[in-house]
Amino acid sequence: MPDTEMPPATPTRESVRAELYALIEAQFPRVVAPLTDDFHFSEGGVASLEVMMLVFDVEETFDIALVDEGLDDFETLGELVTLVHLLVARKGGQA
Amino acid sequence: MSAQRRADGNHRVVVTGMGAIHGFGHGVAALWQAVAAAECAIAPTTLARGNQQITVPAARIPGYRDRDYFTELQVALLDPFAQYALLAGREAVADAGLAGDTDGWRDAAVIVGNGGGGELAREDAGAYLFTRGGTRVHPLTVPRTNHQAVVSHLAADTQAFGPAYVISTGCASGTHALAQATWMIRHGLVNRALSGGCEANAIFSVACAFTAVRTVARDTSRPFSHGRTGFSFGEGAGILVLESLEAAHARGARIHGEILGVGMSIDPADQVHPSHLGPTLCLTRALKDAGREPGDIAYVNGHGTGTVLNDRVESAAVRDFFGPHAGRLALSSSKSQLGHSFGASGALEAIICLKALRHQTLPPTVNWLGPDPDCPLDPVANKARSASLETVLTQSFGFGGVNAALALGLGG
Structure with a gap:
C-alpha cells in the first residue's frame, strides 16, 4: 500500500454537467425538464438577473471565478458546462 | 357640498386608499382592531447573525413568510423593507378601487419614506464579505439595498409613470413622504399619489447600533410613562392612496379623510x-x-x-x-x-x-x-x-x- 494520499480526482466534464444540471433544476424549478446542453437561458425564460445569481452560485459551488476570468459570457447550458469544466480542470492543474 | 378647493385656491388632498403591514399582522382592519383594543405587539426578540445574537424588544410581523407573497426571483430582489411596502401598497390600491387601472395610475406619483433601505441585504453582504474574505458579494446586493427599489417596485405594480422617489429622514421619513405627496397634489403637479413609509429594522446589526446609542428599552415601550427606558423595534409599512378631492369626487371614490x-x-x-x-x-x-x-x-x-x-x-x-x-x-x-x-x-x-x-x-x-x-x-x-x-x-x-x-x- 502506498503511504501517500492519492490526489483528488479532477472532475470530468460529465460530472461537472451533472452538478450544473442539479443546480439549475434546484434554482429554476419552473424550467421544464429534461435539461439538455442546448438549453438557451434567455429563450428559456431565465431573466438576466437570474443568470447573474446562477453565476454566483456556480462560482460558490465549484470555487472558481467565472466573472474575474471574463468567462461569464454564455448563452446555452452547454457553453456554461464548457466554461466551468475549463476552470475546474485548470484549477486541478490539468488544463 | 363642501368646497372643492382650499381657501388659497389650491387642491384639497384626500385619502382614498390605505394599506398596512405591522406587528399585529397584515391589513388596516387588523391594525385598527388591535389599536382600539389596546393590544401590544412588542415582545422580547432575539436577533442573530451567525453565532452572535442580541435580544431586544420588538414587534415583528407575525408569521411572515416572504414566499407566501412573492416568487423566488422577487424574494431575491426584494429586501423585506420593499416587500412590506408592496404588500401595503397592494392593499391600499385595492381599497381605493384602483387595482388594475393602469390608465388611472399613469401620471401618478410614488413617494415613499424609508430610513435604512435594505438593511438585511446590507448585513448579509457585510457578513459574507468579512467572514469569507475576498471581494465577492451577491450580485443582487445593490438592487436589494437601494432605498429607491421600493418606489420602483410599487410603480411596476401599478404601472405608475409619474415622479417617483424616496425620502429618507430616518424616523420622520413616512410623514415627510406624505407631506411631499400632499404638496404635489395640492399644487396640481399630479392628481394622484401612492405614498407612505416602510422599514425592516428588526435586524441584528441595526439592533446593535441603536443599543450602542442607548435608546433601546430594557423591557418594552412605555411612552410618556413613569419608568420608561427607551423604544422598541417595530417593522412594517403603511401606504396610502392620495388624490385631489376633485379627482376623488369625479370617480365617486370613498374618502377616508383629508390631509389638511x-x-x-x-x-x-x-x-x-x-x-x-x-x-x-x-x-x-x-x-x-x-x-x-x-x-x-x-x-x-x-x-x-x-x-x-x-x-x-x-x-x-x-x-x-x-x-x-x-x-x-x-x-x-x-x-x-x-x-x-x-x-x-x-x-x-x-x-x-x-x-x-x-x-x-x-x-x-x-x-x-x-x-x-x-x-x-x-x-x-x-x-x-x-x-x-x-x-x-x-x-x-x-x-x-x-x-x-x-x-x-x-x-x-
Missing part, C-alpha cells in the same frame, strides 16, 4: 437630542397650513418613542404650543403598541389617526405605568376611549433634528 395641513422644521443644534423649538415650529406650521387654531385640536398622535428625552421634550413642546388648551387635549403614542418602525411609523400613525377620526376614538398609550412630571399631558393611558374629533395632529421626529407633522380631518 403640513408642517416641517429642523433643529439646527444636536444630531440626536431633540430640542423644544423645532417641534413647536413644526406644529405651528402644520396648524397654520390647515387653517386651524390650537383650540380646534383634541388629539395629537405623538412621536412618543418612549425614550426619556424624546418624551420629555415632546411633552414640553406640545404643552407650550397649546398653552391652556393643552390640559384639554390628549397626546398618545402608537409606538407603545407597534414598536418604532422608523420610516414606516409616520405613515402607520397617519392611518391610525384617520381611523381614530372615523371611529371618534382616541388611540391609547399602552404599557403606561403611571405619571411622569415631565409628561403631564393626557396619554390616553392603557385604554382607548371615545372623543369628539374633528382635526387631529400626528408628528414625527428624526435623528438630525428633522421634524414633520400632518393635520388630518375627515374631509370629503
Whole structure:
C-alpha cells in the first residue's frame, strides 16, 4: 500500500454537467425538464438577473471565478458546462 | 357640498386608499382592531447573525413568510423593507378601487419614506464579505439595498409613470413622504399619489447600533410613562392612496379623510437630542397650513418613542404650543403598541389617526405605568376611549433634528 494520499480526482466534464444540471433544476424549478446542453437561458425564460445569481452560485459551488476570468459570457447550458469544466480542470492543474 | 378647493385656491388632498403591514399582522382592519383594543405587539426578540445574537424588544410581523407573497426571483430582489411596502401598497390600491387601472395610475406619483433601505441585504453582504474574505458579494446586493427599489417596485405594480422617489429622514421619513405627496397634489403637479413609509429594522446589526446609542428599552415601550427606558423595534409599512378631492369626487371614490395641513422644521443644534423649538415650529406650521387654531385640536398622535428625552421634550413642546388648551387635549403614542418602525411609523400613525377620526376614538398609550412630571399631558393611558374629533395632529421626529407633522380631518 502506498503511504501517500492519492490526489483528488479532477472532475470530468460529465460530472461537472451533472452538478450544473442539479443546480439549475434546484434554482429554476419552473424550467421544464429534461435539461439538455442546448438549453438557451434567455429563450428559456431565465431573466438576466437570474443568470447573474446562477453565476454566483456556480462560482460558490465549484470555487472558481467565472466573472474575474471574463468567462461569464454564455448563452446555452452547454457553453456554461464548457466554461466551468475549463476552470475546474485548470484549477486541478490539468488544463 | 363642501368646497372643492382650499381657501388659497389650491387642491384639497384626500385619502382614498390605505394599506398596512405591522406587528399585529397584515391589513388596516387588523391594525385598527388591535389599536382600539389596546393590544401590544412588542415582545422580547432575539436577533442573530451567525453565532452572535442580541435580544431586544420588538414587534415583528407575525408569521411572515416572504414566499407566501412573492416568487423566488422577487424574494431575491426584494429586501423585506420593499416587500412590506408592496404588500401595503397592494392593499391600499385595492381599497381605493384602483387595482388594475393602469390608465388611472399613469401620471401618478410614488413617494415613499424609508430610513435604512435594505438593511438585511446590507448585513448579509457585510457578513459574507468579512467572514469569507475576498471581494465577492451577491450580485443582487445593490438592487436589494437601494432605498429607491421600493418606489420602483410599487410603480411596476401599478404601472405608475409619474415622479417617483424616496425620502429618507430616518424616523420622520413616512410623514415627510406624505407631506411631499400632499404638496404635489395640492399644487396640481399630479392628481394622484401612492405614498407612505416602510422599514425592516428588526435586524441584528441595526439592533446593535441603536443599543450602542442607548435608546433601546430594557423591557418594552412605555411612552410618556413613569419608568420608561427607551423604544422598541417595530417593522412594517403603511401606504396610502392620495388624490385631489376633485379627482376623488369625479370617480365617486370613498374618502377616508383629508390631509389638511403640513408642517416641517429642523433643529439646527444636536444630531440626536431633540430640542423644544423645532417641534413647536413644526406644529405651528402644520396648524397654520390647515387653517386651524390650537383650540380646534383634541388629539395629537405623538412621536412618543418612549425614550426619556424624546418624551420629555415632546411633552414640553406640545404643552407650550397649546398653552391652556393643552390640559384639554390628549397626546398618545402608537409606538407603545407597534414598536418604532422608523420610516414606516409616520405613515402607520397617519392611518391610525384617520381611523381614530372615523371611529371618534382616541388611540391609547399602552404599557403606561403611571405619571411622569415631565409628561403631564393626557396619554390616553392603557385604554382607548371615545372623543369628539374633528382635526387631529400626528408628528414625527428624526435623528438630525428633522421634524414633520400632518393635520388630518375627515374631509370629503
